[in-house]
Amino acid sequence: MKRFLYILAAIILLAQLIRPSKVAEPVDPASDLIALTKPTAELEGVLRVACYDCHSGQPRYPWYANITPVNWWLAQHITDGRKHFDATTWGTVPAYQRDHQAKEVMEMMEKKEMPLDSYTWTHADARLTDAQRKQISDFFAAKRDGSWDVEKARRKAAGEIK
Ligand code: HEC
Numbered sequence: 001m002k003r004f005l006y007i008l009a010a011i012i013l014l015a016q017l018i019r020p021s022k023v024a025e026p027v028d029p030a031s032d033l034i035a036l037t038k039p040t041a042e043l044e045g046v047l048r049v050a051c052y053d054c055h056s057g058q059p060r061y062p063w064y065a066n067i068t069p070v071n072w073w074l075a076q077h078i079t080d081g082r083k084h085f086d087a088t089t090w091g092t093v094p095a096y097q098r099d100h101q102a103k104e105v106m107e108m109m110e111k112k113e114m115p116l117d118s119y120t121w122t123h124a125d126a127r128l129t130d131a132q133r134k135q136i137s138d139f140f141a142a143k144r145d146g147s148w149d150v151e152k153a154r155r156k157a158a159g160e161i162k
Helices: 003-014 033-037 040-052 071-086 095-111 118-121 130-141 147-157
Strands: none
Touching: 033 040, 040 095, 040 130, 118 147
16 A cells, blocks of 8 residues: 555656646737727726636636646646637637637627636636626627628538538
8 A cells, every 4th residue: 555655656746747838928919809909997807817817828827737737637728718719819810710709709608608617616706797797798799790600601602511
């Protein structure tokens, strides 16, 4: 038993050497969502606290983000999250992609699927009120230009999507 515990401890220690690199990209004012769209200070605060840790190139890392395997789990959230909605590249993606992301954000607010539960367990300040959800949703609604609907129709006609 004792030997088993030593081996386990050694594995856990060695695993600490294998860490994903942290995401820390410079903010490009010509591309960042907040820089470009200038939301109210209140809404900016909500977006930074509740979304930017997984949907931007400037996540804030908690202390436990240094521990393997938690760090891999967080890194996966950031990679996955940014694939769907990335505040850092907001201004540089094609218009229809921006429109699509705005539509998805509105959907997530309505279904209360974001921020992820696992995040709000540890980030109490990211638990959104209904008023905050509406504020986010209305903000993104105003950014929609319908270009995603046009692109979607094109893709359907071309048989690229169902
Ligand atoms: C803890 C990390 C985390 C936080 C915080 C977070 N998200 Fe996400 N988000 C993800 C991940 C991971 C995915 C992709 C997988 C999924 O849909 O669950 C995602 C997906 C999305 C999608 C795409 C959904 C789809 O169906 O394509 C949108 C839009 C989104 N998030 C918006 C937001 C908004 C807005 C906030 C802030 C209010 C937020 N997220 C906060 C991790 C996060």
